[in-house]
Amino acid sequence: MTTRIGITGAAGRMGKTLIEAVSLAGDELQLAAAIERPESSLVGADAGELAGIGKIDVAVSASLEDVIGNIDVLIDFTIPAATVANVQVCAAAGTAIVIGTTGFDDAQQAVIDDAATKIPLCKATNFSTGVNLCFKLLEVATQVLGNDVDIEIVEAHHRHKIDAPSGTALSMGEVVADTLGRDLKQVAVYGREGQTGARERDTIGFATVRGGDVVGDHTVSFMADGERVEITHKASSRMSFGRGAVRAAGWLPGKAPGFYDMRDVLGL
Numbered sequence: 001m002t003t004r005i006g007i008t009g010a011a012g013r014m015g016k017t018l019i020e021a022v023s024l025a026g027d028e029l030q031l032a033a034a035i036e037r038p039e040s041s042l043v044g045a046d047a048g049e050l051a052g053i054g055k056i057d058v059a060v061s062a063s064l065e066d067v068i069g070n071i072d073v074l075i076d077f078t079i080p081a082a083t084v085a086n087v088q089v090c091a092a093a094g095t096a097i098v099i100g101t102t103g104f105d106d107a108q109q110a111v112i113d114d115a116a117t118k119i120p121l122c123k124a125t126n127f128s129t130g131v132n133l134c135f136k137l138l139e140v141a142t143q144v145l146g147n148d149v150d151i152e153i154v155e156a157h158h159r160h161k162i163d164a165p166s167g168t169a170l171s172m173g174e175v176v177a178d179t180l181g182r183d184l185k186q187v188a189v190y191g192r193e194g195q196t197g198a199r200e201r202d203t204i205g206f207a208t209v210r211g212g213d214v215v216g217d218h219t220v221s222f223m224a225d226g227e228r229v230e231i232t233h234k235a236s237s238r239m240s241f242g243r244g245a246v247r248a249a250g251w252l253p254g255k256a257p258g259f260y261d262m263r264d265v266l267g268l
């Protein structure tokens, strides 16, 4: 059976990547709708031409509500406010959703958690296989190195990124903090300046770099006296995220309502 996919934020960097990723995914997955903001000049354009893969006879729509009945699953990589609106449309229609947007505040996350009681919902801060493998490697490294190391996370992204630290860096911090039985909200340090005092062992530090066209680099350092372990992931193409999100979109429809992430899709 064919899974009909909708993509919001169709003209965005990830939206265009996702349109191409669906076209590469085989006959079981089909792009059934591409949605942009009503005021976008791209409404009515062919989604394939927008993504640079040639005509696919799917016109960009101005409203998710207009097309929700034509899709089995929505993939949403937009901005938090738009995702929150879109997840509510999906919950009302009983349609599954894959969420890649990052940068939600607690109130926005609560709306998403509520939707997951009604529909199958797969949300990940990073859909690449490599990053999800890194989450596993981080668990092991943290278990072995434990409380004897200082842990710092550095991420770099392109100049257009609007949230910091990246969702992936925060997820990496959560994996490490959970494994150590620490509460990330209590121990995270976001950047340092001035007379900071000596580093406290229990803290987990984050540093952010922005510039150029960096697709997404993440390094977690475990630093002891005399040695250092670093786990690094470098994305060189957005297709690494697009492939993963489309795989999640093929996996999700038909699942029981609930909150899933890419580790569930990969069986990690």
Ligand SMILES: NC(=O)C1=CN([C@@H]2O[C@H](COP(=O)(O)OP(=O)(O)OC[C@H]3O[C@@H](n4cnc5c(N)ncnc54)[C@H](OP(=O)(O)O)[C@@H]3O)[C@@H](O)[C@H]2O)C=CC1
Binding pocket: 008, 009, 010, 011, 012, 013, 014, 015, 036, 037, 040, 077, 078, 079, 081, 082, 099, 100, 101, 102, 103, 124, 125, 126, 127, 128, 167, 241
């Ligand atoms: N989980 C993962 O694996 C990954 C997650 N991301 C995340 O995905 C998100 C999008 O990233 P990226 O594609 O680079 O961003 P872009 O800015 O390129 O795209 C965002 C899209 O959302 C649309 N949009 C913005 N505001 C609204 C609104 N109010 N209503 C409806 N649509 C809106 C934009 O439309 P318009 O062009 O008209 O403004 C655009 O199409 C980010 O949160 C990023 O962190 C990115 C890569 C991987």
Ligand SMILES: O=C(O)C1=N[C@H](C(=O)O)C[C@H](O)C1
Binding pocket: 102, 125, 126, 157, 161, 165, 166, 167, 168, 169, 215, 216, 217
């Ligand atoms: O905005 C991006 O580009 C990316 N965002 C995600 C994040 O915040 O972690 C995933 C990836 O690193 C690219």
